[in-house]
Amino acid sequence: MSPTHFVALAVILFVIGAVGVLVRRNALVILMCVELMLNAVNLAFVAFARLHANLDGQVIAFFVMVVAAAEVVVGLAILMAIFRARRSASVDDASLLKY
Amino acid sequence: MTSSLAAAHAASATTALAAAGVQRAAWLLLVFPLAGALILLLGGRRTNRFGHIIGAAMPMASFVFGVIVFFAMLSYPAGQRSRDVHMFTWIAVGRFHVDAGLLLDQLSISFVLLITGVGSLIHLFAVGYMASDPERRRFFGYMNLFVASMLLLVLANNYLALYVGWEGVGLASYLLIGFWQYKPEPPVAAKKAFIANRVGDFGLTVAIFLMFATFGTVSFSGVFGHPGTAGTPTLTALGLLLLLGACGKSAQVPLQSWLLDAMEGPTPVSALIHAATMVTAGVYLIVRSAPIFNLSQDARLAVTIVGAVTLLFGAIIGCAKDDIKKALAGSTMSQIGYMTLAAGLGPAGYVFAIAHLIAHGFFKAGLFLGAGSVKHEMDDEVDMRRFGGLRTAMPITFVTFGLGYLGIIGCPPFSGYFTKDPIIQAAFDKGGASGAILGAAALLGAGITAFYMTRVMFMTFFGERRWEEEAHPHEAPPIMTSPMIVLAIGSVGAGAFLILANRFVNFLTPVVGSPPPARGLINWISLSTLALVIVGVAVAWAMYGRRPVPAVAPGARFPVTAARRDLYGDAFNESVLMRPGQWLTRLSVYFDNRGVDGLVNTLAATVGGTSGRMRRVQTGFVRSYALSMFVGAVLLLGAFLLVRI
Numbered sequence: 001m002s003p004t005h006f007v008a009l010a011v012i013l014f015v016i017g018a019v020g021v022l023v024r025r026n027a028l029v030i031l032m033c034v035e036l037m038l039n040a041v042n043l044a045f046v047a048f049a050r051l052h053a054n055l056d057g058q059v060i061a062f063f064v065m066v067v068a069a070a071e072v073v074v075g076l077a078i079l080m081a082i083f084r085a086r087r088s089a090s091v092d093d094a095s096l097l098k099y
Numbered sequence: 100m101t102s103s104l105a106a107a108h109a110a111s112a113t114t115a116l117a118a119a120g121v122q123r124a125a126w127l128l129l130v131f132p133l134a135g136a137l138i139l140l141l142g143g144r145r146t147n148r149f150g151h152i153i154g155a156a157m158p159m160a161s162f163v164f165g166v167i168v169f170f171a172m173l174s175y176p177a178g179q180r181s182r183d184v185h186m187f188t189w190i191a192v193g194r195f196h197v198d199a200g201l202l203l204d205q206l207s208i209s210f211v212l213l214i215t216g217v218g219s220l221i222h223l224f225a226v227g228y229m230a231s232d233p234e235r236r237r238f239f240g241y242m243n244l245f246v247a248s249m250l251l252l253v254l255a256n257n258y259l260a261l262y263v264g265w266e267g268v269g270l271a272s273y274l275l276i277g278f279w280q281y282k283p284e285p286p287v288a289a290k291k292a293f294i295a296n297r298v299g300d301f302g303l304t305v306a307i308f309l310m311f312a313t314f315g316t317v318s319f320s321g322v323f324g325h326p327g328t329a330g331t332p333t334l335t336a337l338g339l340l341l342l343l344g345a346c347g348k349s350a351q352v353p354l355q356s357w358l359l360d361a362m363e364g365p366t367p368v369s370a371l372i373h374a375a376t377m378v379t380a381g382v383y384l385i386v387r388s389a390p391i392f393n394l395s396q397d398a399r400l401a402v403t404i405v406g407a408v409t410l411l412f413g414a415i416i417g418c419a420k421d422d423i424k425k426a427l428a429g430s431t432m433s434q435i436g437y438m439t440l441a442a443g444l445g446p447a448g449y450v451f452a453i454a455h456l457i458a459h460g461f462f463k464a465g466l467f468l469g470a471g472s473v474k475h476e477m478d479d480e481v482d483m484r485r486f487g488g489l490r491t492a493m494p495i496t497f498v499t500f501g502l503g504y505l506g507i508i509g510c511p512p513f514s515g516y517f518t519k520d521p522i523i524q525a526a527f528d529k530g531g532a533s534g535a536i537l538g539a540a541a542l543l544g545a546g547i548t549a550f551y552m553t554r555v556m557f558m559t560f561f562g563e564r565r566w567e568e569e570a571h572p573h574e575a576p577p578i579m580t581s582p583m584i585v586l587a588i589g590s591v592g593a594g595a596f597l598i599l600a601n602r603f604v605n606f607l608t609p610v611v612g613s614p615p616p617a618r619g620l621i622n623w624i625s626l627s628t629l630a631l632v633i634v635g636v637a638v639a640w641a642m643y644g645r646r647p648v649p650a651v652a653p654g655a656r657f658p659v660t661a662a663r664r665d666l667y668g669d670a671f672n673e674s675v676l677m678r679p680g681q682w683l684t685r686l687s688v689y690f691d692n693r694g695v696d697g698l699v700n701t702l703a704a705t706v707g708g709t710s711g712r713m714r715r716v717q718t719g720f721v722r723s724y725a726l727s728m729f730v731g732a733v734l735l736l737g738a739f740l741l742v743r744i
Contacts, residue, residue: 018729021722021725021729022722022725022726022729023722025722030721030722091720091721091722092720092722094719094721095718095719095720095721096719097719098717098718098719099714099715099717099718099719
């Protein structure tokens with residue numbers, strides 16, 4: 001398996017995630033799509049790290065996972081609060097903070 | 100010749116010795132009236148009962164102490180009478196050092212005695228004059244402030260302290276002219292006096308700046324020490340700026356118009372302004388700055404021109420006024436014009452300017468107190484056409500006013516004769532065309548003075564009685580008449596005392612230089628002066644003594660109407676100063692509204708409008724934010740790739 005395959009898979013995953021963030025209304029799905037984008041990047045990091053026999057990419061992947069876990073915790077907590085208040089998980093409904 | 104005189108003068112000015120003995124306490128001169136002002140103004144209504152006693156006692160205390168200091172001075176030899184009283188270091192910034200100190204010399208002590216002596220008499224008179232005024236205590240507070248400021252002005256040993264006194268005099272005159280502020284005219288007159296004075300103050304301020312820039316100091320000893328180092332153009336500029344200051348304070352043309360309106364103040368104020376304080380300050384400034392004027396021919400010429408023009412200007416105004424106080428105000432303007440003229444003649448005239456100033460202090464204070472006494476008894480009537488025949492009703496006022504009158508017209512042997520004649524002679528002695536013109540103006544002024552003062556005399560005290568029905572004039576109480584009597588004695592004897600035997604000339608010579616030896620008392624100039632005075636009196640008698648005076652001013656043609664309107668002084672100010680000033684302000688307002696404001700407002704509106712439109716981008720939809728981030732990231736990436744390739 002050449003590095004091209006890894007990069008291609010990472011690009012496909014990233015695009016799926018990005019499109020999901022842009023087109024879906026459900027906050028839960030958006031969070032999942034964000035995870036998908038993060039993991040696509042992780043995949044690219046790990047692949048290149050292995051290619052260059054350099055551990056930096058591997059380390060950064062770990063950092064990304066830690067940050068992602070924290071982000072999900074906070075994100076889901078906010079989501080729960082909004083859902084309890086408004087009985088909806090749609091991000092378009094939560095649009096009061098504007099001009 | 101002038102330079103040697105200046106050198107001699109400079110030597111005397113720089114060698115002011117430190118004061119010793121009783122003179123070391125000369126600051127007490129200032130403290131008395133200042134304390135009076137503070138007690139009366141800060142004490143408020145609690146001091147109402149005894150305020151006038153304190154107010155009248157303080158200038159007297161100053162006068163008594165002034166006499167003591169004067170005799171201490173007389174005990175020194177003539178060359179060592181100039182004494183410096185150091186009080187404290189006032190300003191010390193880098194190389195700029197100003198000591199608060201007093202200069203006791205023959206010139207300043209003459210003024211101190213005049214200010215406190217005549218001032219005390221006026222204060223005494225005011226005790227009676229203001230007896231029924233509920234604000235008498237405040238009045239005396241301001242009067243004491245006036246005297247204190249004037250004393251600081253004449254005693255200061257540097258221009259900065261002089262300036263403090265100068266401004267204090269301006270403030271006190273403002274407060275006193277507008278004292279009856281419930282009437283419409285006095286506040287306006289007070290404002291006018293203040294503003295006209297500010298124009299003059301501007302000249303003095305710039306002069307002080309220029310002195311500091313040129314000499315690096317503002318003390319008299321520093322400036323007068325080596326005035327020659329400054330160069331003639333600088334000295335001329337200094338002289339002209341000082342002259343501007345003197346014009347404001349002394350009501351000389353072109354800043355004369357405030358003096359006539361200042362008559363709105365209570366009469367003791369008029370007497371104080373005209374006789375002892377305020378208007379004499381300008382003459383003092385010029386004589387004190389003699390070392391500067393001695394070195395600048397042009398500045399001296401300007402001073403003499405201002406003096407000559409003013410002495411005719413004031414005399415002509417005095418001829419047409421029916422208001423007794425305004426007629427006297429015109430005469431003050433004219434007499435100060437004589438002093439300014441004399442001061443402009445240099446060492447030949449300085450002594451006579453001060454001698455005339457002192458003699459004038461006596462007879463003008465006497466005349467004003469007499470006018471105040473008449474006004475007081477005639478229910479505040481000042482129109483001389485409503486007076487007449489008061490000589491029998493008010494004999495003491497008549498006699499004292501009459502002696503003052505004889506003094507001012509220069510009738511021998513009264514004081515004006517001795518002090519005015521040397522000025523006229525000195526003007527002729529200047530030589531050349533300018534001397535002849537100045538002398539002729541002074542000579543003519545003497546004739547006009549005789550005319551208008553005789554007119555005042557006849558309209559007030561002679562002829563038939565033209566009073567209102569309800570007026571019952573009788574003699575004023577003794578507290579008012581006794582100062583008038585003392586002043587009348589002064590207006591009889593002051594001139595002879597000062598001028599005969601060269602007393603005053605010898606006394607002042609160490610400070611201001613000696614005039615050339617006087618001619619005899621009888622020569623063609625004094626005879627022609629006397630002849631003109633007799634003509635003036637005769638004309639006035641023919642017009643106002645022989646014929647009855649109409650109770651309403653008759654219609655008149657050009658010269659009289661012009662004089663009634665102060666020779667268009669107000670019209671001049673209005674058209675030359677006020678209107679262009681208003682146009683300038685209107686132009687500035689327009690430029691500010693349209694230009695400056697327009698620019699700033701347009702900028703603000705543009706930013707505001709743009710941000711209002713930009714605001715709409717913040718929709719609150721998370722996905723649109725995500726999209727803009729995404730587009731931004733793509734653009735950045737594209738830009739990177741583009742640059743790399």
